[in-house]
Amino acid sequence: MGQREVGIGIVGYGMMARAHSYAYAAAPVMRTLPVRPRLRLISGRDEAKVSEAAAAYGVEGWVTDWQELVQRPEVDIVDICTPPGTHADIANAAIAAGKAVICEKPLAVTYAQASGMAQSARSRGVLNAVDFNYRRLPAVSLMKRMVDEGAVGTVRLWRGTWLSDEFVNPATPFDWRFDRSMGATTIADLGSHLIDMALWMVGGVREACAQSETFVRSRNDPRAGSSIAVTVDDASSALLTFDGGARGVLEMARTAVRRPCDFTVEINGDAGTLVFDYPRLNELRYGEGADDPSMYGMRTIRAEHPTHPYTRDWWPIGQGVGYGASFVNHLGDLLERWPQGPWEPDFTQGAAVQAVCEMIERAAVEKRWVALAEVTAS
Numbered sequence: 236m237g238q239r240e241v242g243i244g245i246v247g248y249g250m251m252a253r254a255h256s257y258a259y260a261a262a263p264v265m266r267t268l269p270v271r272p273r274l275r276l277i278s279g280r281d282e283a284k285v286s287e288a289a290a291a292y293g294v295e296g297w298v299t300d301w302q303e304l305v306q307r308p309e310v311d312i313v314d315i316c317t318p319p320g321t322h323a324d325i326a327n328a329a330i331a332a333g334k335a336v337i338c339e340k341p342l343a344v345t346y347a348q349a350s351g352m353a354q355s356a357r358s359r360g361v362l363n364a365v366d367f368n369y370r371r372l373p374a375v376s377l378m379k380r381m382v383d384e385g386a387v388g389t390v391r392l393w394r395g396t397w398l399s400d401e402f403v404n405p406a407t408p409f410d411w412r413f414d415r416s417m418g419a420t421t422i423a424d425l426g427s428h429l430i431d432m433a434l435w436m437v438g439g440v441r442e443a444c445a446q447s448e449t450f451v452r453s454r455n456d457p458r459a460g461s462s463i464a465v466t467v468d469d470a471s472s473a474l475l476t477f478d479g480g481a482r483g484v485l486e487m488a489r490t491a492v493r494r495p496c497d498f499t500v501e502i503n504g505d506a507g508t509l510v511f512d513y514p515r516l517n518e519l520r521y522g523e524g525a526d527d528p529s530m531y532g533m534r535t536i537r538a539e540h541p542t543h544p545y546t547r548d549w550w551p552i553g554q555g556v557g558y559g560a561s562f563v564n565h566l567g568d569l570l571e572r573w574p575q576g577p578w579e580p581d582f583t584q585g586a587a588v589q590a591v592c593e594m595i596e597r598a599a600v601e602k603r604w605v606a607l608a609e610v611t612a613s
């Protein structure tokens with residue numbers, strides 16, 4: 236008897252489709268799984284490009300219509316790797332067809348869409364997950380575990396920053412990332428990862444004030460041959476109040492020169508401090524108030540020891556892991572729980588993140604403190 240298989244259908248053939256295909260291939264190599272993912276189908280509107288992607292990513296077949304992929308009987312899991320503005324239609328169709336769904340972040344472009352997707356998945360009883368893959372970096376998972384175990388005591392302050400330079404150059408042409416209805420805001424694009432980590436490690440957020448700016452307000456659209464208005468923020472920042480009383484500061488920008496994809500998360504509790512800095516993704520910095528005062532400062536933890544999360548599935552201590560490992564760990568966790576679940580983070584958690592994004596967006600537009608309840612009640 237061969238190993239049990241689960242059929243995967245990937246929607247989209249861009250960067251995330253490549254990352255997910257890589258992870259489906261690597262996960263069974265790195266750990267023992269109860270099922271073998273079989274890359275059955277990939278969809279994309281451009282026949283030449285999608286067929287090329289199928290060959291490159293090791294997918295057995297391709298179609299030019301995602302609706303066909305969703306209906307095909309050999310597809311058990313629909314894995315959505317298209318822009319955020321397409322997620323709701325594709326996920327809702329997959330859920331209606333009784334398929335399990337894995338969706339890239341942000342879950343949607345509005346809270347209404349995201350909560351509708353979560354509701355549909357719950358009522359149909361299908362497994363569902365959002366790709367907040369950074370949770371699955373060993374050092375980030377270790378940070379969460381240490382917070383849960385009381386390493387920092389009661390959390391007082393949380394700080395998250397995500398800096399990239401992808402929108403710096405005004406000559407960068409218009410594409411879906413500059414269109415709010417398709418790409419969502421920078422708050423949702425970059426901030427959703429940080430907000431997910433905040434909700435996961437610290438708990439719910441109840442109110443926010445914020446500011447946003449679009450520095451380059453129009454860009455050349457090569458297809459139209461003319462300039463078109465940018466409808467997303469280049470950069471935003473927010474102050475947050477957590478349900479438990481902790482205070483937060485959040486900043487996300489795609490206009491930070493020479494910052495490629497730099498994010499940091501810091502937690503200050505009444506007993507200690509933890510810092511994660513993505514350019515040093517295999518490390519955590521930790522300072523404990525009870526440490527010997529003559530050794531004042533922070534120590535560096537190498538999050539590679541066999542006692543640390545995920546490290547048993549990877550290379551010997553000292554070798555480290557990279558971005559790709561976050562997808563291997565994430566999809567590996569989901570496959571390990573196929574088909575009974577539960578999966579997490581799920582659409583309900585994705586919708587909770589979307590509510591915080593929308594609260595921040597509203598606070599920036601209306602220039603006032605906005606309560607989460609104003610978003611979730613509407």
Ligand SMILES: NC(=O)c1ccc[n+]([C@@H]2O[C@H](COP(=O)([O-])OP(=O)(O)OC[C@H]3O[C@@H](n4cnc5c(N)ncnc54)[C@H](O)[C@@H]3O)[C@@H](O)[C@H]2O)c1
Pocket residue numbers: 246247248249250251252279280316317318319321339340341366367368411424
């Ligand atoms: N988790 C992460 O680390 C991470 C990193 C980058 C992107 N993302 C997310 O992944 C998703 C895809 O991003 P990407 O970087 O792979 O984008 P991409 O531009 O590389 O690929 C997008 C794919 O979607 C297709 N597409 C574009 N518009 C479409 C439409 N209207 N209908 C159907 N298909 C359409 C494109 O043809 C392409 O196949 C987004 O939600 C993005 O936020 C996540």
